[in-house]
Amino acid sequence: MGNTNTQFTEAELEDYQELTYFTKKEILHVFKRFHLLDPDAVRLDKNVRLPLSKILELQELKVNPFKDRICQVFSSSGDGDLTFEDFLDMMSVFSDNAPKTVKAEYAFRIYDFNEDDFIDSADLREVVNRLTGDQQLTDEDMQQLIDNIFEEADLDDDDSLSFAEFEHVISKAPDFINSFRFRL
Template structure:
């Protein structure tokens, strides 16, 4: 296909997608706003405000009313091509339907866990899933190390291999209270009550005031 006609085709397709996605977004918001508010820690006004954030993320690369993995990574790191274990795991947890994209309902429900008012048990369960990389229902030492290295990679902190091993060993041994070489969800929840700082990354303070951050769709 020649460049000019291909550009014209893409412009037409983008116009059609924008028309259809605006209608779809409206239907989603009107139909599910009350339901999402009843199932999460957000009010109906806050669900409306979150729609502005969702709209920006879901249209950052392709305006199709869904957040793709690349758009998710772009929102997290400002780079749609940056492949990291952390980004992959978070995307998988947000994409509860496992269909390769995040819709508005999935987005709001997942963000609810990050709400400061969300129960610690919910945050612990989410972080357990995050560490359970191989999805076996248990956290193994290698998974703790892999995610710790992924988190370290996102920070400016540089640690020696010996320090990393010592931290991983201490964390795993303390969490594995049954001493069976793996951490189950009950052990992990108990461990996070002893060390609540582990759940700080599963709390986003700005969600308490989301209508101020994304006010475009709030009601009067």
């Protein structure tokens, strides 16, 4: 692969360090992981936009039921294809160093499937279906679960969760941080 250090100027590394939760060494490690997804394309152009199919080869995404939404949310083009900077943003948010508030903001965007800035019953249905996989709930059980979620979290009784309501629920979930991370 050659020396990854030569891929970036010192100024670029400093900019990336300011814009992420990574050290320069960690940024170079993230670039190495990006490079390994498509060595030929990245060697030709470090700013290449890798297709979603390549990004999904990343070990952390392979088994994640939200892998397509994660890539969509971090994709600057919105289609799931990622540039290195998109990839770096994603890895930074999923790093141990990202604050819980940042993780909550991105989790909200990932779960907001219809992208209307609220998590409504259709979004919750999609989240639950993805989490349960082959063990789908009956319509009755699904509705009961959604009703229970809204009973607990929908503080203004509008049958949807705003970001503030979502963040409030997340604050009560001590394991949220551990489930919303990738290891470098």
